[in-house]
Amino acid sequence: MSVKVALIGFGGVGQAFAEIIQDKQQELLRVHDLEVEIVAVSDVMKGAVYRREGLDIPHLLQCVKQLGSVEAYSKHKDIVKGWSSLETIVQSEADVIIEVTYTDVKTGEPALTHCHKAFETGKSVITTNKGPVALAYTELLEKAKKRGVFFGFEGTVMSGTPALRLPLETLTGNNIKEIRGILNGTTNYILTSMENGMEYPEALQKAQTLGYAEADPTSDVEGYDVRYKTAILSNHVWGIPLTFDDIPCEGISKLTAEDIAEAENNGEKWKLIARITQNGPGNVSASVKPERIKVDDLLAGVSGATNAIVYECDLSGPIMLTGAGAGLKETGFSLLIDLIHYQKQKQPSKI
Incomplete structure (x- = not known):
């Protein structure tokens, strides 16, 4: 049937x-x-x-x-x-x-x-x-x-990219202690462009020209899109409801080419990171903000409009899933x- x-x-x-x-x-x-x-x-x-x-x-x-x-x-x-x-x-x-x-x-x-x-x-x-x-x-x-x-x-x-089915099916049996992710391709594309020497306004304009960013990019560049995804992950993985207002949020619009260069000189990269940490049974904390991460971090090599998520597991260790976060x-x-x-x-x- x-x-x-x-x-x-x-x-x-x-x-x-x-x-x-x-x-x-x-x-x-x-x-x-x-x-x-x-x-x-x-x-x-x-x-x-x-x-x-x-x-x-x-x-x-x-x-x-x-x-x-x-x-x-x-x-x-x-x-x-x-x-x-x-x-x-x-x-x-x-x-x-x-x-x-x-x-x-x-x-x-x-x-x-x-x-x-x-x-x-x-x-x-x-x-x-x-x-x-x-x-x-x-x-x-x-x-x-x-x-x-x-x-x-x-x-x-x-x-x-099956970020929701993975933790509850393939990783079942693990205690997932933390989730970190690059969950917005637009902002990751902009940051990658800034690593290549562009200032933020130029990188944003390029992202808009290529169709990665909307005419009004606020939801992406200020982190609001990622904040909703973070709330979904908390609910889905741990069964702990987080609201939009529960998650401190900061976007990338204030970053400059100088910030990017300074991080690079120190062996680091800027990424807009969604982070959810399990603090104990029934308790998690979450944030969405630009973070400087070491170049050997699993998420540091994720460039362009690609998305990635890392599940920190007690048995299997860190598991990273990467792929397109958008596209028809x-x-x-x-x-x-x-x-x-x-x-x-x-x-x-x-x-």
Whole structure:
């Protein structure tokens, strides 16, 4: 039986996910016994379309890329158009809601409402949105458990690099004493550029030109993006809720080329580090700030827009995971990771 998916949001990430499903459909069926049908798409700019028996992915993508609207879909006649995101969540016969809208990280909306509504109607949720997970982790997880549905959010910290599944599955049995990470590719790219002699404004402008930084880069360069990811890690790894305000935060905008050069002269590098330290049972402390680290530190060699995270374990020692922390295909892959685990949870005998 196929898994019916409704996409709430159909920008670059949603389209990348659809392309992955199209390209890998035979492999997913053969290896994971996973057949995926995209039955609905709802996007505030591109419109909405629903077909109970599934949409033709190539035609759907063609409509968006050539005409800018999913409502140009004409492959089938038995379709419904124009539903809002909430109507799509409630009325579509989807098993899984994939939530990839642009979200206000201060409020978690509209993704937070989307998650609640999906759980209330017995649907599972997979999302890459940091906002709702950082702000309402325990509430959403408990609601999903109560309703007997799946809640996946692997892509919220390091996109397609599985930073959340690693500590709870592969590293299980360890006591993770500390987590340190470079969790924002934009700021790491800027710092790498400054190591090559650029001043901060020039490095930021280059990052914007290349698409690493937004026109308003505040969330990245002041560390706010990393602060939300840090809150998610604390909740997920230790079960200890930290709020945005619990985590002292400082960005990189005050660093100068002289600061970078001085560190280099002392065998050190500046990195924007997320740090969470276990202080005892039920107690952690966290911070997000630029730190001078020795050049032989595991994180010192991470350059450009790459992300990395180090788990300090009592049995296995330090374990570092590195990879892309952004990118359309990478983020689309994070959705697939969760969808495969959703399927395994449904069919435990086939794990």
